[in-house]
Amino acid sequence: MRWAVKFGPSVGNRLLVLVGCQTAMAILMVVTAVRAFSSAAADYRHMYGFQVSSIVAIGLAMEEAASLKAGIRSTELEDFYHRYRMEWETASGTTPEAIRFRKDLLKIGETGLPQMETKVVMDLGRALRKGDIPGTQENLATLQDINRRYAELENRAATERLKNARFWLLVIGVAGTVLTWLLGLHVIRAIAPRIRNLVSNVRRFQETGTHERIGDMGKDDIAVLSNAIDAGFSAIASREREREQFLSVAAHELKTPVTTIRGYASLLATAPRDSFDTSRALEVINRQSWRLSRLIEALFLAGRARSGNLQFKPKPLDMSELVGRVLMEMEPFLSKKTFAPRIARNISILGDEALLEHALWCLLTCAVTLSPQNSKVEVALEGNQCASLSVDIHGSDIPMPEVHELFLPFRSLQYETGDGMRSPIGLYLCREIVRVHNGQLYVHSVSELNPEFLMELPI
Amino acid sequence: MTTRVSRDSVLVIDDDPYLCELVETIGQTCGVPVLRANDCSSGLKILESESRRIKMILLDYFMPGMQPLDCAGAIIERAGSTIPVVLLTAAVDPSARAAELKISRWVSKPFDASTLINLLTESSALSKKSRR
Numbered sequence: 121m122r123w124a125v126k127f128g129p130s131v132g133n134r135l136l137v138l139v140g141c142q143t144a145m146a147i148l149m150v151v152t153a154v155r156a157f158s159s160a161a162a163d164y165r166h167m168y169g170f171q172v173s174s175i176v177a178i179g180l181a182m183e184e185a186a187s188l189k190a191g192i193r194s195t196e197l198e199d200f201y202h203r204y205r206m207e208w209e210t211a212s213g214t215t216p217e218a219i220r221f222r223k224d225l226l227k228i229g230e231t232g233l234p235q236m237e238t239k240v241v242m243d244l245g246r247a248l249r250k251g252d253i254p255g256t257q258e259n260l261a262t263l264q265d266i267n268r269r270y271a272e273l274e275n276r277a278a279t280e281r282l283k284n285a286r287f288w289l290l291v292i293g294v295a296g297t298v299l300t301w302l303l304g305l306h307v308i309r310a311i312a313p314r315i316r317n318l319v320s321n322v323r324r325f326q327e328t329g330t331h332e333r334i335g336d337m338g339k340d341d342i343a344v345l346s347n348a349i350d351a352g353f354s355a356i357a358s359r360e361r362e363r364e365q366f367l368s369v370a371a372h373e374l375k376t377p378v379t380t381i382r383g384y385a386s387l388l389a390t391a392p393r394d395s396f397d398t399s400r401a402l403e404v405i406n407r408q409s410w411r412l413s414r415l416i417e418a419l420f421l422a423g424r425a426r427s428g429n430l431q432f433k434p435k436p437l438d439m440s441e442l443v444g445r446v447l448m449e450m451e452p453f454l455s456k457k458t459f460a461p462r463i464a465r466n467i468s469i470l471g472d473e474a475l476l477e478h479a480l481w482c483l484l485t486c487a488v489t490l491s492p493q494n495s496k497v498e499v500a501l502e503g504n505q506c507a508s509l510s511v512d513i514h515g516s517d518i519p520m521p522e523v524h525e526l527f528l529p530f531r532s533l534q535y536e537t538g539d540g541m542r543s544p545i546g547l548y549l550c551r552e553i554v555r556v557h558n559g560q561l562y563v564h565s566v567s568e569l570n571p572e573f574l575m576e577l578p579i
Numbered sequence: 580m581t582t583r584v585s586r587d588s589v590l591v592i593d594d595d596p597y598l599c600e601l602v603e604t605i606g607q608t609c610g611v612p613v614l615r616a617n618d619c620s621s622g623l624k625i626l627e628s629e630s631r632r633i634k635m636i637l638l639d640y641f642m643p644g645m646q647p648l649d650c651a652g653a654i655i656e657r658a659g660s661t662i663p664v665v666l667l668t669a670a671v672d673p674s675a676r677a678a679e680l681k682i683s684r685w686v687s688k689p690f691d692a693s694t695l696i697n698l699l700t701e702s703s704a705l706s707k708k709s710r711r
Contacts, residue, residue, distance in 0.1 A: 368671050375669035376595055379689040383601040386691035387608065395608040404597055 130340040131311055138303045145296030149289060156285025163278035166217035171271035174208035178264040185260055191251045201248055204241065204263075210270055211238045221270075224277040233273075237266045314342050318349065331357045362529065370419055377408035377415070407452070418478055418549060425552035426529055432472050432556045439467045439476075439507045439577070446480040447499060450488075457488055460496040467503035469577050471557050476577075479553040480509075483561070483573055486526060486547055487511045490518050490571070503579060506559070511573040512566065523563055523571050527551055550575075587634035588612040589699055592622035592654070593667060594639060598688075602637060605692050611699040618642055619650035626657045633662055635699070637686075640668040640676050651680035665698065 181200040188194055210218055211234035225233060240262045247255030314336055321334050331353040336346035384401040424430050440463050447459050487497050491513045498512035516523075526547045547561070554561040559577035566572045589611055591602040599615040606613035614629060616622035619642040626633065636658055642650040655664055669688035670676045677685040686694060 371671050372669045375688045376598075379669065380595075380597040380601050382689040383598075383605065383692055383695070386693065387601075387605060390692060391608045396604045400600075401604065404600065408597060 131342060134307045134310060134340075138300070138307055141303055142296070142300050145292065145300065149292050149296070152285060152288050152292060156282065156289070160278050160282050160285070162217050162220075163274060163281065166215075166221060167271055167274045167278065170208050170210070170213075170218070171267050171274060174204065175264060175267045175271065177204070177208070178260055178267060182257065182260045182264065185253060185257045188253050188256075190253050193248065193251050197248055197256065201241075201245055208267075209237065209241060210234055211241075221274055221277070225273065228273065228277075230273060233266060233269060237263070240266065311342060314338070314346070318342070318346055321353075322349065325353055325356075329357075329360065373415055374412065377412040381405050381408045381412070411453075414478075414481065418482065421475070421478055421553075422529075422549045425549055430475070430552055430556055432475065434470045434472055434557075436468055437471055437473045437476070439469050439471070439503070439509075440465050440501060442473060442476060443480060443499070443501050443509065446477060446484065450481070450484055454488060456493045457491055458496050459484075460498045462498070462500040464502050467501060467507050467579070469507050469557075469579055471577060472553075475553045475556070479550040479561075479575070482547060482550040483509075483511060483575060486550075487513055487573060490516045490523065492516065506579055507577040509575040509577075511575075513571050513573075515569050516571055517569065520563075520565055520571060527563075547573075588614050588629065588632040589635045589637060590614045590616065590622065590625055590629070590633045591637040591667075592616045592619065592639060592642070593637070594618060594642060598639075598667075602695065605695045606699055608692075609696050609699050619645040619653065622650075623653055623657060626654065630657075630662070633658075636662055636664045637667050637698075638664055638682070640666060640670055640680075647676075648680060651682060655681065 177200055181197055184194055184196050184200075188197075205212070210221060213219070213222075222234065225231065240259050244256060244259035244263065246252075247259055318334060318336075321332065325331050331350075333354070334346040334350050336343040381404075384405050387396065388398060388401055421430065443463055444461070447461055451459070484497070484499070487499075491497050492515045495513075495515055498510075498514075500510045500512075502508045502510075529548045551561045554575055554577065557577050559575065561573070561575045563571055563573050589602070589606060591599050591613055593599050593602075594617055596617065599613075599617065603613040603615060612632075614625050614633065616625050622636075622638075622642075626636070636654060638651060638654055640647050645653075651664070651666075658664055663684065664682050666673070666677045666680060666682045666685040667688060668676050668685060673685045673687045677683070686698065
């Protein structure tokens with residue numbers, strides 16, 4: 121049963137059945153041929169060893185009998201008689217060939233011949249004992265006729281057996297060939313269209329980049345392969361969609377600061393200086409350029425994180441100071457939202473300051489984006505067993521599953537907040553940076569509408 | 580550069596405060612008053628109260644608190660046929676986005692000041708023509 125479960129209709133098993141069938145046919149043909157040839161050889165050996173030899177011996181005995189005078193006993197004839205009884209008498213022979221020959225005689229209805237041989241041999245013995253020369257000659261002549269007839273019948277039986285063997289070889293050969301063809305066709309029909317479908321699907325994907333599910337419902341190796349290809353292609357297609365979405369979001373995000381930079385720059389270049397506040401224009405250009413460079417850096421780091429090449433250069437740093445600085449830098453970008461910081465002093469860790477600064481920007485940007493207007497984002501840093509930064513959002517109406525999705529690569533917030541800050545890389549980069557620091561970043565729901573982000577870094 | 584004085588105003592609805600400020604500054608240089616809204620509902624409120632002053636609406640694609648199609652639909656409905664709506668978008672495919680929102684005109688971000696000046700002054704000229 122266990123074997124039957126394992127022996128499923130796989131391609132290998134189908135081919136094994138096909139090859140097994142061919143092998144069985146070949147073995148059957150060889151066995152049939154060997155048996156036929158062995159049987160024919162035995163028949164001819166028997167024919168020579170018994171009938172031909174006995175006919176020759178009978179001939180010599182007849183010559184001996186012809187030279188005898190009446191009433192004289194011949195030792196040679198008596199030796200012949202004993203030898204014939206011992207070796208050549210078909211009716212009483214015990215060799216396999218003699219037994220088979222008797223069966224052949226039975227089959228063709230020649231049962232009288234062995235009886236006649238027995239009678240003639242008995243008569244010959246009596247004639248020899250009496251010195252009856254004419255009787256001896258007559259019996260020897262009859263015995264020779266019987267043996268000639270035996271030889272003739274045995275030759276016919278051997279020929280018949282060879283004919284039968286040829287017939288069966290032909291039948292087995294034809295049946296084997298037909299069976300092999302049928303099995304081959306079955307294997308081809310079971311495999312070839314599916315392989316063609318698979319290949320055309322792969323080619324279509326190569327040429328167009330679009331993936332149509334192969335959906336092979338079988339249970340064999342090809343179905344396993346098809347499902348694996350399906351999974352692979354759909355992962356590639358999904359990555360491609362993700363990449364396109366990312367490029368689209370990245371382009372959108374990059375265009376936002378570029379729009380104001382270009383707008384103010386072109387205004388400075390063409391409009392009269394007294395028609396607008398030029399110092400404000402320069403300030404906006406400066407701020408937006410800084411924002412743009414930060415965005416580009418974040419996108420670059422996200423790309424590196426995606427390929428596993430995030431370079432990590434740790435040095436001792438004051439985490440309290442870094443968090444305070446980032447919060448201060450972000451303040452100008454906040455409108456109608458504020459941070460409520462609670463930062464413990466002098467928490468030192470071993471980390472990459474540039475990377476952690478990006479991580480904090482990503483995390484705090486997401487937190488601000490998720491928080492409603494006129495709300496406070498609570499930021500607390502503690503340093504007991506590890507540097508633990510918690511970011512609490514109050515009154516967020518964004519469902520938790522969507523917040524969790526922000527940890528996926530290239531997942532961005534689809535909401536625009538009016539805060540002048542957006543993160544096109546979601547929390548993916550943040551989590552990757554924390555991960556290279558051997559820390560962890562996660563989000564949990566403190567209560568309804570109150571998600572809390574926790575960043576923990578080893579001290 | 581020609582600077583025209585017009586009583587007609589342009590309403591810009593964009594969640595990026597820097598962009599609203601830029602449009603307002605450009606409006607100053609060509610004498611077009613600019614009304615600012617940072618989200619769709621604020622834009623609808625301004626449109627309700629100041630519709631007589633507004634000659635053109637510059638609308639961003641993404642708006643906080645409302646889906647783009649709903650926001651554009653509400654703005655277009657409130658604006659009626661007299662106030663043209665122009666889509667301001669940083670999307671890769673601005674024409675497709677405009678068609679999606681059933682808006683016939685669009686300006687792709689980033690743009691330079693002259694593009695917006697031409698748009699605002701065209702609006703002023705149109706409004707003057709219509710008043711005659």
